[in-house]
Amino acid sequence: MANARSAELYERFKAKLEAVSGECYRVDTEEEAGKLIGTVLKDKGVQNVALLEGEVAKKGNFAQQLKSMNIDVMSDNFRKVTPDAQAGITQVSYAIAELGTLVQADDDANVDQRLCSTLVPIHVAVVRTETLLPNLAETMSTIHRLPRIPGFVGFITGPSRTSDIERVLTIGVHGPKQLIVVFVD
Amino acid sequence: MADKQFKKKISDALDNDVLRGALGRFGDTYIAAREKAYEGYDFPSIRENIVKVKSYAASHLDEMIDQFEKTATARGAKVFRAATGEDAKKYISELAKQQGVKRIVKSKSMASEEILLNKALMAEGIDVQETDLGEWILQLAGQHPSHMVMPAIHMTKEEVADIFSGHLQRVSQPVITELVKTARAELRKKFLEADMGISGANMAIAETGTLMVVTNEGNARLTSTLPRVHVFLVGIEKLVPNFEDATHILQALPRSATAQQITSYVTMVTGPTPAYYEDGSVKDKEFHIILMDNGRRKMYNDPKFKKTFQCIRCASCLNVCPAFQLVGGHVYGHIYTGGIGTILTNFLNSENDAKNPQNLCLQCGKCAEVCPGNLDIPEMILELRNRMGEKQGLPFTQKFALDVVSNRRLFHSLLRVASKAQKPFTKGQPVIRHLPLFLAGMTEKKSLPAVADIPFRDVFKTIKQDVKRPKGKIAFYSGCLIDFVYPRIGEGVISALNEKGYEVVFPEGQSCCGAPATYMGDRNNARKLAIMNIEALNAESVDYVVSACPTCTHALKDSFQDLVKDDPSLAARAAELSRKSFDFSKLLSDLGGLEPGGDGVPLKVTYHDSCHLKRKMGVYAEQRKLLSDTTGVELIEMKESDRCCGFAGSYSIKFPELSEPILERKLNNIEATGAKVVAVDCPGCLMQISGGLDKRNPNIKVVHTAELLFDKRKKTSKKS
Numbered sequence: 001m002a003n004a005r006s007a008e009l010y011e012r013f014k015a016k017l018e019a020v021s022g023e024c025y026r027v028d029t030e031e032e033a034g035k036l037i038g039t040v041l042k043d044k045g046v047q048n049v050a051l052l053e054g055e056v057a058k059k060g061n062f063a064q065q066l067k068s069m070n071i072d073v074m075s076d077n078f079r080k081v082t083p084d085a086q087a088g089i090t091q092v093s094y095a096i097a098e099l100g101t102l103v104q105a106d107d108d109a110n111v112d113q114r115l116c117s118t119l120v121p122i123h124v125a126v127v128r129t130e131t132l133l134p135n136l137a138e139t140m141s142t143i144h145r146l147p148r149i150p151g152f153v154g155f156i157t158g159p160s161r162t163s164d165i166e167r168v169l170t171i172g173v174h175g176p177k178q179l180i181v182v183f184v185d
Numbered sequence: 186m187a188d189k190q191f192k193k194k195i196s197d198a199l200d201n202d203v204l205r206g207a208l209g210r211f212g213d214t215y216i217a218a219r220e221k222a223y224e225g226y227d228f229p230s231i232r233e234n235i236v237k238v239k240s241y242a243a244s245h246l247d248e249m250i251d252q253f254e255k256t257a258t259a260r261g262a263k264v265f266r267a268a269t270g271e272d273a274k275k276y277i278s279e280l281a282k283q284q285g286v287k288r289i290v291k292s293k294s295m296a297s298e299e300i301l302l303n304k305a306l307m308a309e310g311i312d313v314q315e316t317d318l319g320e321w322i323l324q325l326a327g328q329h330p331s332h333m334v335m336p337a338i339h340m341t342k343e344e345v346a347d348i349f350s351g352h353l354q355r356v357s358q359p360v361i362t363e364l365v366k367t368a369r370a371e372l373r374k375k376f377l378e379a380d381m382g383i384s385g386a387n388m389a390i391a392e393t394g395t396l397m398v399v400t401n402e403g404n405a406r407l408t409s410t411l412p413r414v415h416v417f418l419v420g421i422e423k424l425v426p427n428f429e430d431a432t433h434i435l436q437a438l439p440r441s442a443t444a445q446q447i448t449s450y451v452t453m454v455t456g457p458t459p460a461y462y463e464d465g466s467v468k469d470k471e472f473h474i475i476l477m478d479n480g481r482r483k484m485y486n487d488p489k490f491k492k493t494f495q496c497i498r499c500a501s502c503l504n505v506c507p508a509f510q511l512v513g514g515h516v517y518g519h520i521y522t523g524g525i526g527t528i529l530t531n532f533l534n535s536e537n538d539a540k541n542p543q544n545l546c547l548q549c550g551k552c553a554e555v556c557p558g559n560l561d562i563p564e565m566i567l568e569l570r571n572r573m574g575e576k577q578g579l580p581f582t583q584k585f586a587l588d589v590v591s592n593r594r595l596f597h598s599l600l601r602v603a604s605k606a607q608k609p610f611t612k613g614q615p616v617i618r619h620l621p622l623f624l625a626g627m628t629e630k631k632s633l634p635a636v637a638d639i640p641f642r643d644v645f646k647t648i649k650q651d652v653k654r655p656k657g658k659i660a661f662y663s664g665c666l667i668d669f670v671y672p673r674i675g676e677g678v679i680s681a682l683n684e685k686g687y688e689v690v691f692p693e694g695q696s697c698c699g700a701p702a703t704y705m706g707d708r709n710n711a712r713k714l715a716i717m718n719i720e721a722l723n724a725e726s727v728d729y730v731v732s733a734c735p736t737c738t739h740a741l742k743d744s745f746q747d748l749v750k751d752d753p754s755l756a757a758r759a760a761e762l763s764r765k766s767f768d769f770s771k772l773l774s775d776l777g778g779l780e781p782g783g784d785g786v787p788l789k790v791t792y793h794d795s796c797h798l799k800r801k802m803g804v805y806a807e808q809r810k811l812l813s814d815t816t817g818v819e820l821i822e823m824k825e826s827d828r829c830c831g832f833a834g835s836y837s838i839k840f841p842e843l844s845e846p847i848l849e850r851k852l853n854n855i856e857a858t859g860a861k862v863v864a865v866d867c868p869g870c871l872m873q874i875s876g877g878l879d880k881r882n883p884n885i886k887v888v889h890t891a892e893l894l895f896d897k898r899k900k901t902s903k904k905s
Contacts, residue, residue, distance in 0.1 A: 020449075079461040109458040111459045111461065111467060114406065119407075136447075140429045140431065141429055144429055149393045150455070151454065151458040152453070152455075152458045153452075153453035153455075154451070154453070155450060155451035155452075156449070156450060157448070157449050160401070160403040161401045161449050162401060162402050164319035164336070165318070165322075165337070165364060166341060166342055167210065167338065168361050170361055172365070173368065174316065175402065175406065175449070175450070176403075
């Protein structure tokens with residue numbers, strides 16, 4: 001689906017995300033996504049990860065791939081493991097090109113989705129390139145058109161930040177210190 | 186009038202270098218950063234959309250609340266309507282008891298600050314933890330927020346380190362990244378242990394029962410994810426009709442508040458969501474929403490204050506306020522600070538609590554320009570000031586002065602006497618550099634202008650107007666400063682309008698426009714003067730009425746109409762006067778400007794925008810073109826040309842300690858241009874800026890546009 005429109009939306013998203021200290025990648029297949037994530041996490045010295053298996057993770061065999069790279073994979077019991085996990089991997093519903101924003105909008109307001117993306121110091125978000133939406137307005141109407149508004153909708157734009165002390169920007173307060181986004185075509 | 190204790194708070198704030206440093210740095214960068222954040226977006230249309238949805242909600246408040254309750258309840262929420270803060274506190278306390286809650290984490294909620302919720306819950310023996318970094322610092326320090334968006338902006342890293350050291354019983358270093366790390370670790374424990382979360386919300390969507398929270402730190406996500414009980418405490422002004430209406434507010438809030446395109450997190454919660462319970466099971470949480478009134482309805486029912494519903498709490502009005510930047514939030518004395526805070530304090534706390542802070546408003550209007558909810562905050566503060574003036578009366582000296590001004594004959598004869606009596610202080614100069622005794626403070630950092638030997642009303646009779654085949658007649662309204670201090674400006678006005686083919690008349694019965702009375706809260710005297718001038722100017726007999734003082738023009742165009750609206754025949758005359766009144770530069774420009782001309786002598790000129798002319802009348806391009814069209818004039822823009830000069834009428838007498846630093850900033854910007862002349866269109870700004878320059882850099886002159894055009898276009902130079 002490497003058409004001109006998605007390429008343009010992706011480039012916009014990437015520029016916006018990088019402007020707020022996020023990392024952005026794009027791969028063709030689920031398999032490649034798993035490999036890329038393993039390599040990136042390895043580079044960062046990550047030894048264990050909380051993996052919430054979404055449909056891309058399953059297809060791409062993330063668990064197997066990460067284990068083969070000597071990364072411990074924890075894929076259940078998230079309330080126990082996420083406070084100490086070194087990274088978390090989840091799949092998100094949409095991405096907004098205009099802002100470099102990810103959108104979590106699971107129909108069941110899955111609590112594990114939130115734990116794996118909030119408590120961990122590094123959040124790896126996997127997203128289908130085809131879910132890229134051009135702007136905020138279209139995102140709001142897309143969510144509005146769902147059969148019902150999910151119980152929890154979360155917009156994530158870059159890592160957690162604060163400027164509460166002397167207006168100096170500091171990354172990583174309560175949420176992740178790093179955000180890595182992987183688009184899968 | 187500000188009382189002694191309040192004055193003391195101001196001087197303490199001004200002496201606090203830490204505060205001045207932090208606020209100054211932010212104030213310097215905010216305006217440019219905000220503009221950058223809006224790049225490629227049309228602020229006026231975003232604002233229009235916000236006004237549309239919020240004003241609809243304000244006019245259908247009961248309907249909105251009913252609808253929200255219905256939709257939220259349908260999704261499993263328990264909705265409680267709290268008429269007062271006490272009701273809200275009681276509800277939360279009882280819920281906590283019933284649910285066996287021992288530990289609470291809070292994400293930022295100004296509504297909870299407003300009702301001092303923490304104190305009530307802690308009195309019940311519950312551990313309550315603020316989790317927003319700024320709020321947590323303040324909680325440990327035992328302080329109130331000084332800013333709605335950046336609650337601890339008044340503190341330094343050193344102070345924060347001291348507070349952390351005291352609280353944690355181990356030394357924290359004043360390194361911001363380390364302090365943030367400490368907060369993360371400490372608060373993480375609290376999040377994981379908490380059994381109840383309390384949040385504020387930025388929006389409550391009536392259509393879907395959704396609550397939206399805009400944050401950067403991620404604490405709202407944790408608060409709404411971890412604890413098994415969740416309470417949203419929401420002011421009724423957060424209601425928005427439809428889900429997609431939120432788009433407009435999401436477009437504006439981060440940009441206006443912190444100059445971000447969007448915050449790190451936007452969290453939307455609709456009904457209870459699943460959470461882990463202690464036994465490891467996952468179930469829907471206990472989920473409550475409190476819609477709180479606590480004085481808000483009284484504010485929205487008041488026609489002059491209904492628009493406060495359109496406030497989205499971005500605090501951009503604080504960020505651009507010259508007074509706030511100098512004194513910070515704590516001087517305002519209550520939870521809500523700055524201009525909007527003064528209004529909220531008046532209704533949510535008490536009129537008495539707003540009495541002092543309302544004085545801080547310069548009426549410069551910069552906040553109204555940037556407000557995404559399109560609130561005219563200065564007008565509302567003025568309304569408060571007038572109501573207070575009516576209720577409590579003004580102090581004797583002020584009242585006496587204003588009574589004198591509204592008696593034209595007495596006022597004018599006193600001014601004539603003053604022109605003689607001032608001689609010992611002017612030493613033959615057109616300025617007074619030193620005053621003796623207690624008046625010395627007024628001439629410490631700036632000179633005062635001397636009253637002119639011959640007032641304009643007498644000069645006028647000697648001016649020969651040579652207009653062949655006149656196109657029409659214009660009445661000149663001089664205002665006090667041109668009449669009695671700067672008569673040459675009047676000569677410039679007449680010369681330019683004669684060139685356009687108009688004869689100018691000077692109605693003798695005119696007097697002060699009433700602005701001093703209006704801005705000090707004395708509506709009675711303002712009304713007296715309005716009637717006197719409406720009758721004297723007799724707009725029905727002329728084509729236009731021109732003024733070269735934007736404060737006066739604003740009175741002619743707007744204030745008079747409002748002051749006499751209860752009298753139909755006067756109201757009709759005021760409307761006629763309003764239609765025909767123009768400020769000098771605007772009228773001259775509308776009449777086609779002047780023929781190309783000028784003495785050609787190179788002159789570097791910079792321009793200072795008067796608050797009233799730019800923001801009340803939208804005139805800023807016209808005078809620049811008139812000046813640039815004059816050969817010889819090289820116009821150099823100064824930084825922050827439309828920032829208030831600190832004069833603001835009686836403000837410079839009421840708060841010289843604030844007026845002076847505001848003026849100094851203006852003088853710095855002027856000096857940086859290298860210009861020899863500062864052109865202005867307001868005699869008040871002229872008085873303020875030239876007074877400062879006279880003491881600091883007498884080589885730079887301040888000249889009214891009318892006078893500058895007059896001087897540069899005279900065939901034979903006739904310099905004063």
